[in-house]
């Protein structure tokens with residue numbers, strides 16, 4: 528079926544009683560409206576503030592750590608430990624990821640997000656699922672809609688038996704057709720690369736906590752992760768909206784590639800502080816699941832993404848997640864008084880997908896949800 532490129536306006540101008548929830552699609556985000564629909568306007572205390580301070584985030588030279596040079600290893604351990612205990616964010620350089628892959632993956636996002644809405648809807652994300660295309664999470668949330676479109680994939684590394692498991696590429700071709708073969712190959716390679724990089728970072732995190740270097744690496748070797756493309760169209764009134772609302776990542780470790788458009792902010796020492804894009808550096812942050820795995824020693828912190836009136840912002844986020852049935856509990860060396868109950872990632876994922884919009888209280892609310900379910 529040929530795509531109709533001029534889609535009829537799909538949202539109902541006069542909100543009728545019968546139809547309380549207006550439906551938006553990406554045309555709202557991409558047609559520079561003078562009037563921002565109310566559903567995208569955040570409450571005053573959450574609206575983005577201008578000129579926030581820059582957060583001093585340590586830069587970890589990963590090549591230095593992996594060289595096993597005692598001084599460089601020690602420096603990397605100290606830097607990552609301080610950051611992880613305070614706000615959970617650090618930058619990695621000399622990460623070994625091909626710059627051409629980073630650049631191609633960033634540019635290629637336009638191929639999908641600039642295509643007509645009906646083309647993008649071929650990959651429409653289904654309620655309760657993590658994969659697929661979503662525009663402002665239409666139908667999932669009623670207010671505080673994020674000013675963004677996303678395309679999310681599930682990723683799991685090739686294992687011995689299925690040496691051709693190409694979860695990302697297969698998904699793209701299945702939903703978008705053979706014309707997306709090259710597109711799928713790039714993001715398949717990207718996800719594999721980020722999975723390998725996250726395992727190296729897990730070695731560093733294990734050593735920085737004084738536990739076996741391989742402990743976390745082995746826990747995530749057979750990860751079942753989420754890889755997401757974030758597309759933030761420019762907005763005529765960027766001071767009213769948020770690209771991604773305040774949240775802690777419920778996942779374990781996030782590797783974020785920013786472009787040259789700033790927008791990432793972290794809530795540290797009671798104020799929003801920005802992490803501006805640094806060429807060749809990737810942003811890494813601790814998620815809720817890893818905070819639980821470290822018995823609360825390393826912190827999963829509140830962050831958000833703001834937009835601007837001049838340029839579209841594009842980021843690529845690899846969310847490392849354990850195999851769904853693995854029990855999330857800290858190693859005996861870190862036990863002591865438990866900060867969180869044992870749980871599986873599939874339970875926390877179900878909670879954030881079907882019952883709770885991830886924010887700054889996800890783990891606490893999840894613990895209460897588990898108690899009410901009688902899970903412990």
Ligand SMILES: C=C1C[C@]23C[C@H]1CC[C@H]2[C@]1(C)CCC[C@@](C)(C(=O)O)[C@H]1[C@@H]3C(=O)O
Nearest residue numbers: 673753771772774776777778846879884885
């Ligand atoms: C497990 C996940 C849920 C979200 C994507 C991954 C990790 C981050 C989560 C998210 C980005 C936190 C803010 C709210 C959210 C709804 C979003 O704005 O996208 C979250 C993602 C999601 O539930 O789709």
Ligand SMILES: O=C(O)CCC(=O)C(=O)O
Nearest residue numbers: 757771790791832842844
């Ligand atoms: O795009 C960004 O800068 C941050 C996105 C983010 O925090 C997320 O997707 O979890």
Ligand SMILES: [Fe+2]
Nearest residue numbers: 774775776830
């Ligand atoms: Fe996040």
